[in-house]
Amino acid sequence: MKRWGESSFEAQLPPETVLTQMEMAVIVCDRFSNVIYSNAFAHQLFGFGGDEHIGQSILSLGIAEEDRDQATELARHVLKGGVWEGTFSNVRADGATIYTRAHAVPLRHPSGAIDGIAIFAREALRSNQRDQDRYGLLERIGERLAGSLEPSTTLRQMADTLVPQFADHCFIDLFSGDRLVRRISRHAAGWSPPPGTWAEVGEPVSYPPGHFCAKAMDRRDAVLVEDLVQHRFSAPNGPSGRLGEDMGITSVIAAPLLARGELLGVMSLALSNLSKRPDPHYDGFDRDLVGAIASRVALAVDNAMLFEQERETALAFQKDLLPGERPPRLDGLKIAWRYEPAKPLESHGHGIQTQVGGDWYDVIPLSAGRVGLVIGDVEGRGARAAAVMGQLRAALRAFAQDDKPPAEILRKLDEWTRTMSAARRPRGGDDVVRPPLVSCTYFVYDAWSRVLSFANAGHDPPLLVQDGQVSELEFDSKGAMLGVRGGGVGGEILFNEESCELKPGATLVLYTDGLIDRRPKEDGHYHSSEESRRMVREAVAAASHGDVEAVANAAYDAVPGDIDDDVAIVVIRTAGEELAVEQRSFRAEPIMVSEARRMASDTFAAWGMDREQADLACLLVSEVVTNVVLHAASAPVPRREPQVAGPAPGGDPLMGFDEEIWDLGMELGRREPAAKEFRLRLRRGADSLWVEVFDSDLRLPRIRSADETDEGGRGLYLVDQLATRWGARPTSDGKAVWFELPLEP
Known part of the structure; x- marks a missing residue:
């Protein structure tokens, strides 16, 4: 006889026997909510004579019509790793109605993946039918x-x-x-x-x-x-x-x-x-x-x-912080965008909800017809995420006007992200306020050269459609998200600058992760990220022959299910035709001012510009070129170390250098500076004319107040008054001074 306290049995019951003898219904379903096992008590509880419901949907257990949505939501919740407990109304095989109290848990594979659902059920209340109705009604309503x-x-x-x-x-x-x-x-x-x-x-x-x-x-x-x-x-x-x-x-x-x-x-x-x-x-x-x-x-x-x-308040706030409904008209680009906030998630008692998030996008006109493009996502949801998004969008727009490279823009935006968290720290407090984590990619596209420059901060790569093929735009480095410290000098993140050339008619699809992370529909099947990306690629490929709006709609509808997070989509397509551009290099000499003006006049005439518009443009070309030539002539000569020829022939090396040889060496070591040049580039768009003057001088021009007796100093003031916009930006080997003029129809 077995004694009290002994740690093992002489014979152990197999699991199948335990499940068979349990006075509680046990039902096991696969990932698709199909029944793959039920014990004897489940047959008794639901009134089935055998295993005819095996392989069928869980709804085959007689779940009442009004509770079927609840059963579907149960499967979705448990397949995401949650647990569920509640009451169902079931119609037995004999037509009687019973109320069952069910508890559902996920079944996990040793790898950690969820393979199915285990449901344990019992009768909720044993009394007359009307009492059961009242009990089940109140509980299910709650x-x-x-x-x-x-x-x-x-x-x-x-x-x-x-x-x-x-x-x-x-x-x-x-x-x-x-x-x-x-x-x-x-x-x-x-x-x-x-x-x-x-x-x-x-x-x-x-x-x-x-x-x-x-x-x-x-x-x-x-x-x-x-x-x-x-x-x-x-x-x-x-x-x-x-x-x-x-x-x-x-x-x-x-x-x-x-x-x-x-x-x-x-x-x-x-x-x-x-x-x-x-x-x-x-x-x-x-x-x-x-x-x-x-x-x-x-x-x-x-x-x-x-x-x-x-x-609605947060959504209105967010929409006011995003660009308008219609994209701006830009040369060499067709643009469509779409923003959809997530809908609240009905969770039948678990309090799960979805609010607006921090997804954002923007299209920023830059100098000389170039365009800045950004897609990003702020961690978190609600009004705070929308407020952070608004600050970042405003900051990036301001930084972009400096015309710095994309990597430099992201570095400044990363610093701004840290500044926001420091500003929220209580004065004199030691509490650490973690910066918001932000993923984004910033692009700069030049429609005349078709060069796309970009830098990435932890965001998924966009889709690129060229020659009918859809692929992801390759990032050499995904980069760290904004707000993550480490990896660079002083703990700053180093963002990599990359570039590529887009072919005529190429399409770029930018999106946030809400596009691929969807709640499942009726089948309860969650798609993996790779499955979702494949669906989006296939949908974009099928719609690539349509306009950009069709591509945006196809991308949004590609993955079935309700969106669980905000979705932002931006689709851009490059022009199929070449844009009008003319450029030429000149020596930085006063005589070349008239040559530059003549070249501009001939180009404007070839483009069929109005004579009055062309004369105004030529006047401003003369002023900008004159300013560049004058500054080139007054630029300081870089300091050079004297180069020495060596000791006098036959002289004693220990006695030093011969003075005549020293003077000769100084003369021989002096190099004449290379002749300075500037480059004039003219660009024509549908509504605007852009003029750029490039030179190797690093000094940026500025407007100064000229006295009545001054002979000069009014050139840039004249440009400022007559041009739509003007400015200067640094280049890899100097600077570019530019201005924009409208083209009247």
């Missing part, structure tokens, strides 16, 4: 309301739960300003009231004095009419009353919707001959139950309305 974040969804779920289980008719009216508006009108057996009788959804509702709904709102308490036939004073008037008589309405409960002391509206439930119930009458317990339900509904509606208001 579960559904706990995760509801949209008013319309909240009300629809309530109506689906109450009809036909507890009522044949359900009406929910909410105040909009000072009047009631019908929001829900739900009826059993697919029946709908004839037009002109009961108020339809969206129509105003007015209850006369003495009406049970009016009493419920006045008393702030649920009102029961057990037998409507004997209480004619409570019946509605007009067509509504006559239709009620025709439908044989027998009993009604009206309950006010109260939340935080405020009356939001009224909910009324009615029984009639529509469903042929054995006892179509409510009692006092039903009135108290509906009162409790109405309180929960009101609180859920109030929370949903507050959430919706906050979400």
